[in-house]
Amino acid sequence: MSWIDIGAIEDIPERGARVVKTPVGCIALFRTAADEVFAVSDTCPHKAGPLSEGIIHGQKVTCPLHNWVFDLNTGQAVGEDGQIATYPVKLDGGRILLDGTALGNRSAA
Secondary structure, rough: OOOEEEEHHHOOOOEEEEEEEEOOOOEEEEEEOOOEEEEEOOOOOOOOEEEHHHHEOOEEEOOOOOOOOOEEOOOOOOOOEOOOOEEEEEEEEOOOEEHHHHOOOOOOO
């Protein structure tokens, strides 16, 4: 894996998000109340809602447009037939690192 330093965990508000533009599209980085960080596609597959503007609860996010809920670990929609892409992310000394190799291996279709 080739890790890219995205910024400090403090750059993302607790239970908030930050959007990173990548070659595969916008990725939403979420910070939970427990200071966990997740990286997923910022676009809801239902109506293309910006998930980064959704509500974070536990390890899930609710789309702001139509209330679809996604598990941030798997990307699977809860109770719906849909899924979003997830990306490897880790914390190292308070810095958020996103796996650049995973970004290069995905198509932007």
